[in-house]
Amino acid sequence: MAAIAPHADPVTHHHEAARRRFGFALAATGAVLFSAKAILAKFQYRHGIDALDVLALRMLLSLPLFVALGIHESRRPAREPMTRRDFGLILILGVLGYYLSSLFDFWGLEYVPVSLERLILFLNPTFVLLIGVFAFGRKVARREWTAMAVSYAGVALVFVENLRVQGEHVLLGSGLVLLAALSYALYLAMSGQLIQRIGSLRLVAYAMCVSTAATVIHYLLLRDPMHLLQLPxxxxxxxxxxxxxxxxxxxxxxxGAVARLGAGTAAQMSVIGPVSLVFLGAWLLGEPITLVQLAGTAVVLGGVLLLTRPGANSVPVAATAQAAPGSATG
Structure with missing residues (x-):
């Protein structure tokens, strides 16, 4: 953002400062709330349900809100009409971004602590960068490779510590969460041009509707739908x-934070999510915290901050990831 001129209107300066403060509050709150779904899933598992039950309830109960959001966004003036190709891409994105990624995520949470889950998901910017390299032939500067190496070293440190403390089931859970992160990274990498054409909120609303349909089909193939009405x-x-x-x-x-702060700054604020889960998991779920876990978390966040700071990314598709709703899987 350009600096305020020395003789700028003080009222305008005050308004801009208040706008940015509100943007920081929105970004921080959004990051913590995104991460807190893992805590809620853990509480739900205590009542004998599994990942598919958690996902089906989440999608069905949020569907009316996203339908309303989609209708509202589609009625905005100067909206471009959607093509058949747009709808086909939304079908793919809905399955990747909010069905498969959420399913793998909730499934992985049956086996790993919430602090490790969020840390693995926080590798999304590195996955998007790698997709750009291997799928689109994009160039990556040396500092980006360094940042990715730092991030993966931090996750490896936390993973080994959790393996020592909690047992071999952590291996399966971490693999599932890794698949969730990869699925969401594909969603981000494929959604860039569509976001520019139809808008991010419109895209996420439509994608969530597709994801809900995929979840319902999955549930109906495996279970009696009446089971969802008989839970505690x-x-x-x-x-x-x-x-x-x-x-x-x-x-x-x-x-809202992206609109007030810009995509880069809003993405950096998402570091609050993994940090908050380390302490929320210990407080609400009794998950252990060790110095090695804290050190690994700090290393991962440092690496991701290098990737998400404004102007850091040499791969355009990675910038798309910053602008998309949520820097970690939903």
Whole structure:
């Protein structure tokens, strides 16, 4: 953002400062709420349900909100009409970004602590960068390779420590969460031009509707839908909180922050998510915290900050990841 001139209107300067403060508050709140869905999933698992139940409830309860958002965004003036190709791409993005990534994520949470889950998901910018290299032949500067190496070293440090503390099931859970991160990275890499054409909120609303349909089909193929109506009462309360406060609101908060701060600064604020989960997991779930885990978390966040700072990315597709709603999988 350009610096305020010495003789600029003080009222304008005050308004801009207040706008940025509000943007920082939106970004921080969105990051924590996005991450908190892992805590809610852990509480739901205590009632004997699994990842598919958690995902189905989350998607069905948030669907009306995203339908309303999609209708609102589609009625904005000067919206470009959508082509058949756009709809086909949204089908693919909906399956990748909010169905497969969420399914793998919730499945992985059955085996790993929330702090490790969020840390692995936080590797999204590195995955998008690598997709740009191998799929699009993009160039990556040496500092980006260094930042990626630092990030992966930090995750490896935390992973080995969790393996030591919690056992071999961490290996399966980490693999599943890694698939979630890769699926969401594909979503980000493929969504850049479509975001520019139809808008980020419109895209996420339509993609969530597709993801809900995919989740319902998956559920109907494997289970009796009446099972969803026979779960313990606390499960529905937790699912409603997940749908509203950890799914819909973070999307709108994050995009509001991008509008006020820019994509790069908003992406940097997402570091609050993994840090908050380290302490929330210990406080609410009794998950252990060790000095090695804290050190590994700090290393990962440092590496990702190098990748997401303004002007750092030499691969255009990575900049798209910063501008998309949520820097980690939904």
């Amino acid at each position: 009462a606390p499960v529905y309360g937790l699912a409603l909180i997940n749908a509203i406060f950890c799914t819909f609101l973070p999307v709108t908060f994050t995009m």
